Amino acid sequence: MSLAVDLAPGREPGLRLRNPVMVASGTFGYGTEYAGLVDIQRLGAIVCKGTTLRPRRGNPTPRTAETPAGLLNSIGLQNIGVRALVREKAPIWAKWSVPVLVNIAGESTEEYAEIARILDEAPGVAGIEVNVSCPNVAAGGMTCGVDPVLAAEVTAAVREATTLPVMVKLTPNVTDIVSIAEAVVGAGADALSLVNTFVGMIIDINTKKPLLGAVTGGLSGPAIRPIALRMVYEVAQAVPVPVVGVGGITDTVSALQFLMAGAAAIQVGTATFVDPNTAADIIDGLGDWLEREGISDIREIVGAALPKDA
Amino acid sequence: MSLAVDLAPGREPGLRLRNPVMVASGTFGYGTEYAGLVDIQRLGAIVCKGTTLRPRRGNPTPRTAETPAGLLNSIGLQNIGVRALVREKAPIWAKWSVPVLVNIAGESTEEYAEIARILDEAPGVAGIEVNVSCPNVAAGGMTCGVDPVLAAEVTAAVREATTLPVMVKLTPNVTDIVSIAEAVVGAGADALSLVNTFVGMIIDINTKKPLLGAVTGGLSGPAIRPIALRMVYEVAQAVPVPVVGVGGITDTVSALQFLMAGAAAIQVGTATFVDPNTAADIIDGLGDWLEREGISDIREIVGAALPKDA
Amino acid sequence: MIRTDALVLSNTAVAGDIFLLRLRAPEIARDAAPGQFVEVRCGSTLAPLLRRPISIHRIGPRAAGYAPDEIALVIRVIGEGSRLLSRLREGDTLDLLGPLGRGFRLFPGTRRVLLVAGGLGLAPLVALADEAIAHEVNVVLLGGAETACRILPPQYLPPEVEYQVCTEDGSLGACGMVTNLCPPYLEWADQVFVCGPEAMLPPVVDQLRALAQGGRRLPVQVSLEARMACGMGVCLSCVVETRHGLKRVCRDGPVFDLTEVRVW
């Protein structure tokens, strides 16, 4: 039975995962934090924290708040910067068998390209996930992910700057995610991941003020799952590259829903906070399910729920 | 202590509610169904089921599915049509003290206008809520709510066709809800209500097919609350007319959050299914809260959480 | 119909993953008729969100040792909601809305009823059996399920009921679909009541068609399931096509004359 998938089949040597279960950016640190609790080498891939050119302090606290079946966060890309990452983290990853993708965010097209160039030389980096969608950073972030032209521009610049597999991560805060997906694929993305978080907020009725220090934050978790799933279903029908489904996945059943909606792989985010073993449990669960169903290759069920004429 | 609000202060005789707690379209039928269980005359207002020019059969079943803290529905505007409504329902409402708004949906601008004209003569109709946002009807619905020009066109046509207060209900499935809100207010809306449901789906992994008969449906319930609240917060800062907050309100605390975000009134939808007394409980809860806080008029807290310079 | 916090008197695992909940719910016990259901809140949190429709299984049958203010529900564990219900303990409360829907109609002249249950379709038929027995009507109850541990053991039924069971895997009673057991009893009964999965209806309809060709038209009532959101007739989630157009299972049903929903 095979769980293996390739997220960059159009590019040598591809981005081969031994299984389609990744952990999402910002929810697994640099991969080292959970090492004591989770057998991280079993994961399909790890996407590390959002990384910028220079180190960032991030947003004021409070930075998270719970909502019904959801989590709002406004971390604001606190990170050590790409150079420290290449120096301190990538050498650790180079010894791992699990591929690590670096999630990057820039404040301009040039910054995106520069980060990608710096990563290109780093051993231990298996690919780049371009965050054109972070809703927390006023400059860059949001504005570029909601506009097909800008999103394509950033994609092309990153594509140009690196030979690594490039996956572009889309924001769901748009009227028509398919048009953004098509633009980004046209600009050279090897794969797409979707979705990032939905812009939301919560008000503390005691202080009569927004609870988060940054006023708004990004909503993740099971609450957003049905919307994320619909977007994956739409995008998977529209683009020829692998799509990675993210958003509210908590268990094998929800992972299977995304695969059947056309996702070649999935990412687990918020659920890791609830149970650090979620991703590993899903890997086991997918294997068991395939066996019960008598299916020998996970790729057979990718897109099983898509319209047959698509 | 006063809970009263006016949702059409710019228009004689206004749309005065004795309290800001309404029940949302599609979740309270024609108001008669819950009459045995809820003291409906206490409500701020009732918005009746989405109504079209001709009767509609709606979508295939299954039409609903539960999601984490949410509900997907694809009822597809099954309704008796506006003429039957005027004949059979409006005369009942005319005897009620609670105002009833009719939620309308057309397949073209002319249809919207025609429905509005028919309602204009009906006693028992306190106002019109224009659903430019129903995600379930291929023709009309979605397409017009996501485009500022079309949304304004529909608003202007309805405005033209009736002397009743006109509230326009916005869809959240857009990149920039503020631009739609501004366009609609510019076209003559007396008030805005937001949000309608988010397009989502669920896949049945046993059949490997979308669970809903209509494939996608609209997501409502507490899951969407943080996103709805953020949109109300944005729109309330941008438009000069009353904004009605809808989306995942389940209790007094969540109702207060929407009021503080700038909503002049709120609507309870899905929560009524969970507890039919939710709206009545919120009315009591708001009264108690004002008393505890020593506030004499609910309008004092409307927008309390908005930036002070706005 | 009211909303009430019923008191859990007991919760018994009666077979496999099936639980029998006895509840004190005076207003519901007073107003309920066999075939009606309640909408149950499965927990106090926002997930699971919606109430679950659950058939009323017993309405204070004195003969079975119930007090008149008691009702019973049977729960089969399927997903999150039923799992939470299965964990209720004596002394807990359970938030109910009901009784809801239109129940079974036992005709005054009826002397012999056939009840045909697929799986937990049995639940509401037992309340009907109680009523029939109280009216000195003879009751045959045919119960089928996939496998033995999904069959309600006979000690949970009124002793007057003739109870025949079958399982799809043959682990208890005859092997096969419950509808296979029907033919002899269709000759015998004055009224037939069916509750269970949709798949039971085609064979029943076939058998009735055969009977009808022989000149015998039996009155058959069927209780339908549907995905519900409100349970109150408001949301139009649970509609079903009938001879008179779309009807709501929650309010116009769940019990329909078979002739309303199927032609033969």
Add this chain to the structure above:
Amino acid sequence: MIRTDALVLSNTAVAGDIFLLRLRAPEIARDAAPGQFVEVRCGSTLAPLLRRPISIHRIGPRAAGYAPDEIALVIRVIGEGSRLLSRLREGDTLDLLGPLGRGFRLFPGTRRVLLVAGGLGLAPLVALADEAIAHEVNVVLLGGAETACRILPPQYLPPEVEYQVCTEDGSLGACGMVTNLCPPYLEWADQVFVCGPEAMLPPVVDQLRALAQGGRRLPVQVSLEARMACGMGVCLSCVVETRHGLKRVCRDGPVFDLTEVRVW
């Protein structure tokens, strides 16, 4: 640090809306140090979603009749999560992740410790008191709360502890903030440990500043609260400004030297 299903041995309402949970959790009891916490799953459903950080209140203190594989938590009911925890019953299991964070550091030479608790800040300080007593260190515990029913009754503390309480409304003990009780004991103690709301820190800092002017620099450790999502140092939700930049309360703390987080 592990994830484990602890067994609930007892759940006692000890005061107002405060509950004492005794749990069998061998690995956590073995590894935990005073001041560390666990991340607790408050239910089995998706709402409430996140685990809640809860301080470890007792680590199997034999003198208090605990077995060595037991821990205790104290819970004050605030919202949904703590409400669910307050309803746990003997025999239930509780999903824990821990022990997490860096605890209090009792210096080898210390003979007299002052523990200053605001509200449920008392919870982890009792584990520290147990340890101190085991090392024959003298312990004064000052506990403050808004009102009497939020004060842990003395029978739940080791008898060796000198326990002074005060309430903001004067309903028990002295009237006022717990920090008002500190001054005499600051002269007496070798080490001070503070746990409670942020608002306690400024008065403590003021008192320490006065002492420092008199030439006495006391080592003070403070346990901080912060909104957490992961509890594991991953999400960067719980950061706090320190002398060495942003630190994570969940991993670099919750216990910090006061000099790290405040200047005086």
